[in-house]
Amino acid sequence: MERTERVVIGLGTVVMVLFFIAIFVLATGFGIDVPGCVTEMKPFERDTLFQTGDKRYELHVIARMWAYQMPPVEIPAGSVVDIYLTSGDVVHGFHIDYTNVNLMAVPGTVTYARARFPQPGEYPIICHEYCGIGHQQMMGVVRVVQP
């Protein structure tokens, strides 16, 4: 191969390695991670919001056609919420705007993410997976208030 060609392939490899290191640091150093494999929890039957400590909450959500039916989530700024999500029927999405919570609700399984809400405000929840005729209306909200 041409020398320039070898240089380009080498540079391309270096760039991809740098990208990989960057996202690895993001995951390990900054704790921004994707959902994994949850096997210790079976799909639950009820939507619930528990308070587990000072500014600590656990939220169980069952996404259903075509609404989120969990109790109103109104929490103080600075809260940390452990979200467990499943689906009661078809596949749904669960994206909390302005956060890194971006989950799929898949029937038969449970998924998990930890959400932090340092700032007060209204955080819309969007169903971003097509789930039937009413999909576009499937939205929710997390209200974060001044403590």
Next chain:
Amino acid sequence: MELTRSYRHLILTELIVPIVLLTIGIYGGLMQVLFRAGVLHYDPLLRLLISTLGNLFGVEALKNIDWQSSIMYYWGLTLHGVINAIVLTTFFAVAFGNAVVPYFLRLPLNTRIGWLSAILMLIGVLLAAFAMFTGQASVLYTFYPPLKAHPTFYLGAALLIIGSWVGAANWIPLYRRWRREHPGEKIPLAVMGMFATFIIWFIATLSVAVEVLFLLLPWSLGWTETVDVPLARALFWFFGHPLVYFWLLPAYVMYYTMLPKVAGGKLFSDAAGRLVFVMFILFSIPVGAHHQFADPGIGTQWKWVHTFLTYAVALPSLITAFTVAASLEYAGRQRGARGLFGWMVRLPYFDRERWLFSYWIAGLIIFIFGGISGIVNASYNLNLAVHNTSWIPGHFHLTVGSPVLLAVLGMSLFLVSQLSGKGVRLKSLVVAMPYLWLVGVLIFSFGMMRGGLQGMPRRTYLGAGALNPDMQGTVFFRADWAPYAEIAMVGGIIMFIAALLYFVAFFSTLFARRTQEATVEFPVAEVYHDEPVRALNRLAPWVVAAVVLIIVSYTPVLYDVVRSSFKPAPAYVPEYNVPEKQLQETSRQEQPLGQ
């Protein structure tokens, strides 16, 4: 090489059928941007057409369609996705291979098997079209269970895939004969590219064939009650990423073996092309979990493995960017360019006699943005910012929706003109089209991607949801998305006009009078650097390596998916929020006894 009538008609059929269908698919795209922006709430043209037909033939069902229903958006979106991304691309890949393989090997194709393949694919398309057009398969082109489609949808998809297998299997005897007759020679690069395309396609579609034939079809027919959704999703995405390379590689074959010739230069490096095709065979499949970063049931360590391999499959595209640019630079210098960047302006962008160039170069310029945004999607935790937002369709209209589409459209017109012996008509329109598309798609994708970063979802009828004026004043009304949906609409309208130009030119050519001998004569690029790399001559060892890599990367994924799945799901149809079975029982109860 003499072209038989059967051979000409085979390829013409495989090219013209999807282009005719594409008119519907593209029209669907226009409707989606209008619906999303909230400009239209029903399709007035379609309503006029269908209700006129209903009145003419006295069909009550056609008169009583609820045009305002939200399902119409998803009905159109399903047609848009299936026709544009599955039907067009599969038919084209087979048709292109049917032209390329015999041409470069100088051996005649067995047209009987060719027709068997075409007929299987046609029956498949008719079956799936029946389900989609009658509104019994509004499940989008990913058809995620437990939303259920009519059985003919799944059967049609299976037949389309099997037909494409038969089409590609038909090239194997030619390959073997050529090898026997040319011992020790390198197989032509274009032929190697087409084989790479279909090796990837075959391995990938095995998985979706298992999903369709063993999980979805029996379930849709009512033979099984429930379906394991996480397993179906993993099987789908095993197929879903290599699908992308199945779309892309025929375009790569053109970029490597034909583009340099049309540009007036030579292919910079033959070995680079071979290396790229081999790398795609190796890395395009064991990366599917990067479409499932947000999915439950797959351990993060396996998601890391798939991320790593995805970065590996980015390399062949980086190499291609270099080789294609180097080939074009050589072409520009041959045409008298000076200085470091002079070659860029010396290329035949608007040359009506080299009109194919415009389809390739416009696609390549757009692909720069498509490739970069693709790396964002594949970057593990960065995906959390974009997953299932409109960033994603913004991205893939810059890949499959531009470089692939433009290569397919250009080559279809080129081959139809040659095979039917009719000169290309309206060349000014033909040359202008790709650049108009470029303008449109860049505007469209900017709106979609920027809105996506703001959380605007994909596959959502926003005009009846977050952008519905009735919602104003609530937290659910998203004024911040409105400008981006509108920018995407403007881009979409420009894309639609560009496509119209193409259709006018295509059908004018098709219905013109025959002016020349029917032929297939590809522009074949000479090679600038040609060196033998023995390791890249045979595909078999690389296929074995790919299979090993797939087993290593996918076994743990499937293991996780199965062990995290507690309960299979019954079937749902998109219109109701209770299982289909329950729905049938209630409707039985509601019927008065004795009727």
